[in-house]
Amino acid sequence: MLTAHVERRRRLMARLDRPALIAAGAPQPRNYPANTQPFRASSHFLYLVGRPLPGCFLLLADGEATLYREPPPPDDALWHGPQPDAAELGEALGLKLAPLDALRLPPDTMSLPAMDAATVARQSRLLGRALTPGRIDPTDLPLADAMIALRLRHDAAAVAELRAAAEATVAAHRAARAALRPGIAEYAVWAEMQAEFTRRGMGAAYAPIVTRRGEVLHERGLHRTLEAGDLILIDVGAETAGGWAADVTRTWPVGGPLSPTQAELHRVVRDAQAAAIAAVKPGVRYRDVHLTAAVSLAAGLVELGILRGDPHELVADDVHALFFPHGIGHLIGLDVHDMEDLGDRAGYGPGFTRSARFGLGYLRLDRVLEPGMAVTIEPGFYQVPAILDDPARDPGDRLDRATLAKFADVRGIRIEDDVLVTADGADVLTEALARV
Amino acid sequence: MLTAHVERRRRLMARLDRPALIAAGAPQPRNYPANTQPFRASSHFLYLVGRPLPGCFLLLADGEATLYREPPPPDDALWHGPQPDAAELGEALGLKLAPLDALRLPPDTMSLPAMDAATVARQSRLLGRALTPGRIDPTDLPLADAMIALRLRHDAAAVAELRAAAEATVAAHRAARAALRPGIAEYAVWAEMQAEFTRRGMGAAYAPIVTRRGEVLHERGLHRTLEAGDLILIDVGAETAGGWAADVTRTWPVGGPLSPTQAELHRVVRDAQAAAIAAVKPGVRYRDVHLTAAVSLAAGLVELGILRGDPHELVADDVHALFFPHGIGHLIGLDVHDMEDLGDRAGYGPGFTRSARFGLGYLRLDRVLEPGMAVTIEPGFYQVPAILDDPARDPGDRLDRATLAKFADVRGIRIEDDVLVTADGADVLTEALARV
Known part of the structure; x- marks a missing residue:
């Protein structure tokens, strides 16, 4: 029986x-x-039941969990082979099973919209009120908040899944690195990584980024061919069969070691990551982890002569964001941006709101860290x-464009790991993967 | 410029x-x-434009083709890099571009529902009438029929895509065969095949079947481990970047040659396939190709002593369907079951309807074959x-269960190739792949 899930349901109902x-x-x-997406x-x-059972509904009411499912059609065994019956499945999942057409909702039932329109329409009919995809109805906020309260701090079963996703992701990045050479296509590098996932019965938690154009933050094309002297930026993470994610980025040289300019900027990013990871512990506000990384990065760029000024002042004025325009990371769990289906409600704790500043507005998470949270850095x-060519963002002489021009062989570098907040610090789940 | 697509649009508008x-x-x-399916x-x-452009609409009116698209948001270049502007894209595609908010539909415009609910809702608003996912409105049938008329007979550009999909699929099956050994997981076999697709910038045209339980016709699980003496049934096909499909099945032994019983039944299936392929030519009704295969199969099973009686009579009484319960194949093109979004309208020509017979009801295609059609066999x-355990289907002493029991090491065999109907016969697009 999936005891962790029984306990999660109990804890949710208690809230x-x-x-x-x-x-x-x-x-x-x-x-x-008939030809569906996976x-x-x-x-x-998945958090509450543990298995991807298409079309099923879990009802939590009066302290009891019931799973409603469509009974298989008469010719099901012909096409899909013998399947566990309701009693066997209920036993395995630790809950009651009932046929879907017997589902009658108690008054005031709360719900959260599924991602597919057909299910949202069915939910709406069952509830007698319209749910909207991608939007939480105010009457459902107590359910959203209770899910957030549970899922924010990972239990032991969740951590085991996160470790499995991390392990597969480390293997995939190692396979990529072993395949790097001038003349190989980005697609071929991804093929090696994907095979590591597939062999484990896993998939990708998000669309892979495998690119020699690391400066394109959401580059989804994989059609380019690597050349000697390129940096390749690889942002790829596994998703376990149970749905848990990893999210890891490495930036490696192709066809030789890092050039001197690449090595200097790579070190600046590594130092910023190390400073941020060192800042992760319970009681610390995540925005301050972001700012720690930003100040470290600004200091590194000042040292290289690319920026001029005091690192703290550069960060206060968002000058660092010319080169580091996104946030230091986000929650990770069953979703690679965990619970982003609830909007900013999970990422921004009560009393925290998104900043309008260029250097902070893209930050997906701002909470006081607690043991059991998992975040990316x-x-x-x-x-x-x-x-850089936007006159509205020109920082004047605080940016030395002549010095920057010497670093033209660096288009984009990102280094990303998954970090579990522990009782007194941080456990880097993806530490086994070399950063350089 | 994508000239084949210009020509397709011209031919469609002419109809x-x-x-x-x-x-x-x-x-x-x-x-x-924000985390979407691929x-x-x-x-x-894809047939008319040639590129997967999310959110775009093609309007064909007054002999002119216009592609409407959402202009990129202001920060698009930050996240996605520089993109071709409207003029460049229009030039490449051979059509006019216009912003989506300028789209005004002429009266009586026809359409076909997209697969995603958000687009169907948008189509409905644009048309001023409700489209239903998975259903063709009667007023739109002339468009459906014109698309069918074009897409049924593949042009040279389509055939080139089908050949590319076939070539990748052959490579994938060869990679699978090279990987077969006792102790390997079905997932690991699929990983080798998927890598062949990914390296080419392709994907899978449908959910892969890679299973030692070939008798489960829609077995999607890939979690089992192969054992010596197993037959593995592999039904896997590539989809090109342009969306064109292949669909190939092979059934191979694991850890040695076919056993004598496996070899006999494998030959019976191969013979049935060869008979069916030999029957493919213009003017032949596809249902007769199905029946040719069924009679060949029945004759082979009579020869082995599994069935008793006259092969034609056995087929007339659906006795062959105890072992071959599905159709001989289907159209293939941009969809692995080509144009199945239009229901049976593409598969069943005017005047042809699905049979209620067990041995014919699962046949997805019944048309008179024409040059340029592509079908699976x-x-x-x-x-x-x-x-076999269903008393309603028990054929009495026409089935020799004692002889059948000797063939217990055969759970399922399928052999499938993609066949292009030529002017005077058939071109097997996947002929390069060994069948045994």
Whole structure:
């Protein structure tokens, strides 16, 4: 029996004074209805049930968990082979099973919208009120907040899954590094990584970034061929069969060691990451981890002569963000941006709101860290023409463009690891992977 | 310029007397809105435009093709790098570009529903009438029929794509075969095949079947470990970057040659496939290709002593379908079941309807073959307990269960190739792959 999930359901119900309906979601059609995208159950469902059961609904009411599912059609055994019956499945999952058409919701049941429109429509009919994809109805906020309260601090079963995702991700990045050579296509590097996931029965937690154009922050193309002297930026993480994510970035040279200029900026990013990881511990505000990395990065760039001024003042004025325009990281768990389906509600604790500042607005997380939280730490340095050529962002003589020009062989560097907050510090789940 | 696509649009417009709106579709959220499934544009859009452009709409009206797209947001270059502007993209695609908010549909515009609910909702708003996912509105049938008329017979550019998909698929199956050994997991076999696709910038056209339980027709689990003496059934096909599919099945022994019983049944299936392929030529009704395979299979099983009686009579009474319960194949093109988004409208020509017979009802295609059509030919032999133990299907003494029991080491065999109908016969696109 999946005892961790029984305990999670118990803890969730203890936080709720109304019933809750959790939808697994349904497979989404790809190019025709029977050819579907690979099914990915909703993270809330996976958290509470532990298995991706398409079309199922979990009802938590009166201290009891019931899983409602469509009974298999008569010719199911012909196409899908013998399947566990309701009693066997209920036993394995530690809950009651019931047929979906018997589902009647108690009044005031709360729910969270699934990702697929067909399930959201079904939820709406069951609830007798319209749910909206991507939006939490105010009446459902107590359920959202209770899920956040549970999922923010990972239990032992969650940590085991995060470690499995991290282990596969480390293996994949090692396979990538072993494959690097001038003339290889980005696709071929990704193929080696994907094979590491697939062999383990895992997939990718998000669309892979494997690119010689590291300055394009969301570069999804994998069609370029690597050349000697390139830096390749690889942002790839595994997702376990149970749905848990890793999220790791490395930036490595192709066809030789780092050039002297690449080595200097790579060290600046590593130092910023080390400073940020050293800052991670319970009681620390995550925004301060971000600022620690930003100040470290600014100091490194001052040392190299790229920036001029006091690192703290440069950060206060967002000058560092010319080169590091994103946040230091985010929550990670069942989602690579954990619970982002709830908007900023998980990432920003009560009383915390997103800043409008260029150097802070992209930060996805701002909370006081607690033991059991898992976060990414991912500083970077990028030369993005759309930023550096923007007159509105020109910092005047605080940026030495002549010196910067000497570092033209660095387009983008990011170094990212997954970090579990422990009782007195941090445990880097992906520490086994070399950074340089 | 994508000249084949210009020509396709011209030919489509020549068949229509009303305007047509073709939606690319939009990425579907996976576990939260920003983490989407890999985008797959609608096949009709890919057929006419040639590139997967999320969120775009193609309007064909007054002999002119216009592509409407959302202008990129202001910070797009920051996240996605510089992109081609409207003029460059229009030049490359051979059509006019316009911003999406300028799209006004002429009266009586026809359309076909996209696969994702958000796009279907947008189409409905644009058309001023409700489209339903998975259903063709009667007013849109002329568009559906014109698309079918074009897509049924593949042009040279389509054939080139089908050959590329076939070539990658052959390579993948060879990689699988090279990896087979007792102790390897089904997942690891699939990893080798997937890597062949990924290295080419391709993906899978459908969920892979890689299983030692070949008798489970839609077995999606890949978690089992192969043992010596197993047959592994591998049904895997590539999809090119442009969206074109291959669909190939091989059934191979693990850890040695086929056993004598496996070899006999493998030969029976191969013979049935060869008979079916030999029957493929213009003017032949596809159902007769199916029946040719069925009679060949029945004759082979009579020869082995598993069935008793006249092969034609056995087929007329659906006795062959105890072991071969599915159809001989289907159309293949941009969809692995080509145009199945239009229901049976593409698969069943005017005047042809699905049979209710057990031995014919699963046939996805019944048309008179024409040059340029591509179909799969995929006979099989399976021992499915849900069929063989069903008293309603018991053929009495026409089945020799004692002889069948000697073939217990055969759970499922299927052999499938992709066949292009030529002017005077058939071209097996996947002929390069050994069958045994």
